[in-house]
Structures are given as C-alpha cells and as structure tokens.
Amino acid sequence: MTASSEVVATGTKVAVRKEGKSRFGRLPLHLAIIGLMVIWLIPTIGLLINSLRPASEVNSSGWWTAIFAPSQLSLDNYAHVLAQSDIGAQFVNSIFITVPATIIPVFVAAFAAYAFAWMNFPGRNLLFIIVVGLLVVPLQTTLIPILQLYGPKNLNIAGSFLTVWLAHTAYGLPFAIFLLRNFMGGLPKEVFESAAIDGASPVTSFLRLALPMSIPAIAALVIFQFLFVWNDLLVALIFLGSSPQNLPMTVGISNLVTSIGGGWEFLGAAAFISMLVPLAIFFGLQRYFVRGITGGSVKG
Amino acid sequence: MDPRLFTAIAVVVGVPLVLLGYIVLTEQVLRPVPDRRRGTVRPWLWLTPALVFLAVFLVYPTIGTIIKSFQNTSGTEFVGLDNYIYFFTSPSTLGALKNNVLWVILLTLLTVGFGMLIAVLVDRVRYESVAKAVIFLPLAISMVAASVIWRFMFLYAPPGQPQVGTLNAFAGLFNFGPFAWLQLQDFSINTVLLIVVMAWMWTGFCMVIISAALKGISVELMEAARVDGATEWQVFRRIVFPLLLPTLAVVATTIVITALKAFDIVYVMTGGNFDTQVMAQSMITQMFTNGNFGRASAVAVVLLLTIIPVMLLNIRRFQAQEAIR
Numbered sequence: 001m002t003a004s005s006e007v008v009a010t011g012t013k014v015a016v017r018k019e020g021k022s023r024f025g026r027l028p029l030h031l032a033i034i035g036l037m038v039i040w041l042i043p044t045i046g047l048l049i050n051s052l053r054p055a056s057e058v059n060s061s062g063w064w065t066a067i068f069a070p071s072q073l074s075l076d077n078y079a080h081v082l083a084q085s086d087i088g089a090q091f092v093n094s095i096f097i098t099v100p101a102t103i104i105p106v107f108v109a110a111f112a113a114y115a116f117a118w119m120n121f122p123g124r125n126l127l128f129i130i131v132v133g134l135l136v137v138p139l140q141t142t143l144i145p146i147l148q149l150y151g152p153k154n155l156n157i158a159g160s161f162l163t164v165w166l167a168h169t170a171y172g173l174p175f176a177i178f179l180l181r182n183f184m185g186g187l188p189k190e191v192f193e194s195a196a197i198d199g200a201s202p203v204t205s206f207l208r209l210a211l212p213m214s215i216p217a218i219a220a221l222v223i224f225q226f227l228f229v230w231n232d233l234l235v236a237l238i239f240l241g242s243s244p245q246n247l248p249m250t251v252g253i254s255n256l257v258t259s260i261g262g263g264w265e266f267l268g269a270a271a272f273i274s275m276l277v278p279l280a281i282f283f284g285l286q287r288y289f290v291r292g293i294t295g296g297s298v299k300g
Numbered sequence: 301m302d303p304r305l306f307t308a309i310a311v312v313v314g315v316p317l318v319l320l321g322y323i324v325l326t327e328q329v330l331r332p333v334p335d336r337r338r339g340t341v342r343p344w345l346w347l348t349p350a351l352v353f354l355a356v357f358l359v360y361p362t363i364g365t366i367i368k369s370f371q372n373t374s375g376t377e378f379v380g381l382d383n384y385i386y387f388f389t390s391p392s393t394l395g396a397l398k399n400n401v402l403w404v405i406l407l408t409l410l411t412v413g414f415g416m417l418i419a420v421l422v423d424r425v426r427y428e429s430v431a432k433a434v435i436f437l438p439l440a441i442s443m444v445a446a447s448v449i450w451r452f453m454f455l456y457a458p459p460g461q462p463q464v465g466t467l468n469a470f471a472g473l474f475n476f477g478p479f480a481w482l483q484l485q486d487f488s489i490n491t492v493l494l495i496v497v498m499a500w501m502w503t504g505f506c507m508v509i510i511s512a513a514l515k516g517i518s519v520e521l522m523e524a525a526r527v528d529g530a531t532e533w534q535v536f537r538r539i540v541f542p543l544l545l546p547t548l549a550v551v552a553t554t555i556v557i558t559a560l561k562a563f564d565i566v567y568v569m570t571g572g573n574f575d576t577q578v579m580a581q582s583m584i585t586q587m588f589t590n591g592n593f594g595r596a597s598a599v600a601v602v603l604l605l606t607i608i609p610v611m612l613l614n615i616r617r618f619q620a621q622e623a624i625r
C-alpha cells in the first residue's frame with residue numbers, strides 16, 4: 001500500500017484530535033474513504049493516462065493497458081499544447097480576469113450578507129427571495145442585453161477586462177450573498193449584542209467580528225468563484241471575443257481542439273495544465289477550513 | 301510592464317478600499333440622523349452596491365425575457381400565452397420537464413448525501429486534505445474536459461471489437477454488454493448516467509461547504525457527548541446533523557438550482573437526444589438553433605417560477621433560525 005502511506009505522510013497538522021481507539025477498529029473507515037477516492041479518481045486517471053498516449057493508441061486500446069506498457073507514454077501532447085505560442089499569454093489573461101472577478105463579488109456580497117443577516121428592515125425577506133431567486137436566471141438569457149449595454153452606443157467598454165469583471169461579479173453575487181448570509185446568520189447573537197453594548201458601530205462589528213468569524217465560508221466562496229470564472233468559456237467568448245489579445249485559456253483550449261478537429265488527446269493535456277491553478281488555490285485555502293478559527297463558537 | 305497589470309492591481313486593491321470608504325462615509329453622513337431613522341436607512345446603504353450589480357446584469361435582462369415570453373418568434377407582436385401553451389402541450393418540453401424532476405431529486409440526493417458522508421468521514425483521518433482534494437478535483441475540471449473524460453468512460457464499440465471505454469470493458473469482465481450507455485432509454489438509464497457525471501463533479505462542492513460548517517461545530521460539545529458514553533452514530537445523529545442542517549439546506553438549494561439549470565453536460569454528451577432533453581438545453585436549442593426567442597423565453601420564465609417554492613421553504617427556515625438564536 002505505497003499509495004496510502006504517501007497520503008498519510010502528506011497529511012497536515014489538523015491531526016491533533018484524530019487518534020483512534022485502535023488501528024484495526026478504524027480499518028473500515030480507511031477502506032471506505034480510500035474506496036470513494038478510487039471511484040472518484042478513475043475517470044480522471046483514465047484521461048490523464050490517455051493524455052500521455054498518441055491518438056492511434058487511444059483509439060485501439062483502453063487506457064488501462066498502458067499501465068502494463070508504460071513505454072508508450074510520452075509528453076508529446078503536452079509539448080504540443082505548450083508550443084502553441086498563445087497559451088502562455090492566455091494563461092496570464094486568465095489570471096487577470098479571474099483574480100478581480102473573484103475579489104469584487106466577495107466584498108460586495110459580504111456587506112449585503114451582513115445587512116440581510118443582522119439588520120432589520122421592512123421587505124428584507126422578500127428582497128432576499130428575489131436576490132437568491134436570481135440564481136436560477138439562465139446566464140444565456142442575459143448575454144445579449146448586456147452586450148448591447150457594453151456597446152459603443154452605451155458604456156463603450158466592449159472587449160476590455162472590465163466587461164468580464166463586472167459580469168462575473170453580478171453572476172456570482174446571488175450565490176455569494178446566499179452562502180454568506182446563511183453563515184453570518186448562524187453566528188451567535190450574544191457576540192454582536194455585547195459588541196453593540198460596548199459601543200461598537202455596525203462597521204466595527206462587521207470588520208472585527210462578522211468577517212473574521214466567517215473565514216471558512218469566505219474561503220469556500222473564494223474557491224468556487226475563482227473556479228467558475230477560471231473555467232468559464234461562454235462569458236469570455238461573448239464579451240472578449242472582439243479583442244483576441246484579452247482571451248483567456250479556456251477559449252484557447254477550445255480553439256486548439258476545434259482547429260485540429262477531434263484533437264482531444266491535446267484537450268486532455270490542456271485540461272490538466274489548466275487545472276493546476278484551481279488546485280493550487282484549493283490547497284492554499286484549505287488550511288482556513290481547519291477547526292478552531294471561529295473558536296468553536298459558531299452554530300452552523 | 302503590462303499596463304493591464306496595473307489596472308488589475310488597482311481593481312484588486314481599490315475595490316475593497318472604495319467599498320469600505322463608502323460604508324464609513326455613509327456612517328459619517330448618518331451620524332446626525334436620529335437613531336431609529338438611521339436603523340431603517342443603513343441596511344439599504346449596505347445593500348446598494350450589490351443591488352446595483354444585480355439590477356443591471358440580472359433583473360433588467362430578466363424583465364426583458366419575461367416580456368419576450370409573451371411575444372412571437374421575432375418579438376414583433378404579442379401572442380398572449382401561446383408560448384406557455386406550447387411549453388405545456390409539446391411532448392418534447394414535457395419530456396424535458398419530467399427529466400428535470402429526475403435531475404432535481406437524484407442529483408440532490410447523490411451530491412448532498414455523498415458530500416456529507418465524505419465530509420464527516422475525512423474529518424476523522426490524517427490524510428483529510430488529500431482525500432478532499434481528490435473529491436474536489438472534478439470541480440476544477442472545465443465542462444469541456446469533463447465531457448471528454450466521461451466519453452472515455454461511456455465509449456461503445458460493437459461486440460467483438462476491443463472495448464476502449466472503461467464501463468464497457470468493466471462490464472465485459474462479467475460477460476455483460478457492451479452497451480451504448482447514453483442511448484439506453486429504458487427507465488431513463490441514460491439520463492441517470494448524465495446525472496452521475498454531474499454528481500461526480502458537484503459532490504466536491506457540497507463536501508467543501510459542509511466540511512467548512514463541520515469545522516465550526518464545537519469540539520467540546522462532541523467530546524462531552526463522547527465522555528457521557530454516546531456512540532459515534534449518536535454524536536452524529538443528535539449533535540452534528542442538527543447543527544449542519546442550515547448548511548445542508550443552503551447546499552441542497554444550490555444543487556436544486558444547479559439541477560434545474562443543467563445544460564452543459566446534456567448539450568455536450570447527448571445534445572438532448574434519446575429522451576435526455578432538459579429545460580435549459582431546450583431553451584438554448586429554441587434560442588440558437590430555431591431562433592425562436594418567444595418560446596425560449598417562456599422556458600426561462602418557467603424555470604424562474606419553479607424556484608419560488610424552494611425559496612419560500614428557505615425563508616421559513618431563516619425565520620425559525622432567527623427565533624432561536
């Protein structure tokens with residue numbers, strides 16, 4: 001079981017309270033987790049191995065045969081994808097698009113979520129229903145009116161990064177407000193009451209209490225918003241299509257596939273290259289999920 | 301240096317600062333206002349930035365969609381309820397409605413169920429971060445790549461030829477098949493398989509949020525129960541599960557909406573053929589293939605209306621939460 005000893009070695013410091021009764025009593029637990037991990041990994045491993053094989057092999061034999069004949073594996077597909085001169089620039093574009101489009105909605109949503117959770121005002125519930133109901137609006141129905149709004153007759157910002165920053169902010173807000181409002185609403189009332197008695201203004205309560213206590217939810221939100229924007233193809237294609245120098249990696253990858261025609265052996269390689277950043281973000285933010293950040297005082 | 305870099309940095313640093321400045325400024329402006337008035341004005345000031353974004357990018361296009369749903373193909377004249385009558389009488393859209401019901405039920409059960417199971421299980425082992433990364437991995441894959449991954453899983457070759465697809469090769473080990481998986485219409489097997497692909501992607505989403513909530517549950521509370529002799533199952537059933545409920549409701553609501561909006565997987569893998577059509581995909585087909593904006597808009601409006609009962613349930617839960625906190 002070399003694989004499992006490897007994963008144990010990479011485990012983090014959260015293990016403080018994780019020692020079990022006995023090694024064998026916990027065997028079913030480990031088997032269940034490793035079983036689920038294997039089931040989840042098989043499809044991806046299939047593509048990973050196929051991305052290392054030439055197209056002719058992929059069509060004639062299953063990916064598992066390569067496990068017994070590793071000599072046919074090569075990095076040719078990856079070299080081909082990286083040799084596409086645009087992919088480096090598109091990688092940078094993806095970062096330029098995704099980072100602001102993640103940070104803006106999280107901040108805007110945090111203020112709104114705090115108002116929904118801890119301020120009383122008439123129409124609060126109705127407004128909240130409407131905001132979250134907007135989650136269900138199909139993106140595709142909004143594209144044409146917004147494109148007209150961006151056009152030379154109105155804002156005249158077509159093709160610039162600003163277009164996707166604004167659009168992704170709006171598209172991400174309903175879920176962001178929904179998630180943060182729920183988390184902030186679950187924070188203990190006493191904390192805010194005693195802060196108010198001590199003369200803290202809402203701004204202070206928000207910055208010193210609500211935000212720090214919501215870090216796990218904010219970390220989750222940042223991961224998802226980053227992911228949705230990073231992997232988005234449609235919005236970038238519609239709003240940035242007029243300025244090729246601003247296009248992100250997803251557009252580049254889909255062009256790579258369609259221009260070669262069924263070049264999915266390159267798609268596999270390109271997909272794994274584009275996955276690196278989201279995974280790095282996930283690993284980077286995962287430590288904020290560690291128990292204890294909220295001092296154990298959060299309800300739900 | 302790339303001038304776009306400066307813009308990006310300015311936005312990343314500037315937007316939070318401007319927002320904060322805006323809130324602090326409004327507090328200053330509100331200072332002379334009497335206390336009670338201040339309480340009614342303040343929430344709206346805090347909500348304004350979000351509401352402006354939502355109004356421009358989502359509400360305004362939605363109103364346009366609602367109007368278009370009462371108009372003919374090209375939007376030149378009003379046709380009353382014709383587009384809605386078409387929706388509720390055409391076998392194709394009714395089939396989409398039926399499939400969406402299956403999507404909502406099955407996708408929610410699979411993703412929330414497995415998401416909670418995995419979050420609770422990995423909370424007890426040292427390789428938690430690796431296990432979570434594995435489950436999360438599919439969500440980091442773009443939709444196009446995911447569809448390619450599963451094409452290799454479902455790949456079908458006629459009997460006698462080597463089966464390159466993972467599922468058929470596996471079934472072959474037990475002398476089953478080969479099956480053309482995505483064309484199996486009995487018991488909607490093909491729709492169920494598409495839902496499995498989506499569940500494979502979205503379980504990581506549920507797991508991450510449930511896991512974050514799990515970390516917020518007081519360890520002392522659980523330890524106290526264990527000291528008092530509660531079994532692990534009782535700790536879960538009586539302490540962890542009730543405290544997770546608000547989070548489960550949020551996650552389930554999000555997944556229900558995701559299931560209602562299911563589009564990419566169906567569009568890429570079957571194109572809605574073999575009775576796998578869903579509402580969002582038939583909307584896109586009406587809009588871009590048939591150029592019928594009226595009918596497409598009617599589908600979008602029906603989608604919007606289906607979410608209202610779910611949201612009402614959520615609001616009742618929020619009110620209950622407020623009553624006890």
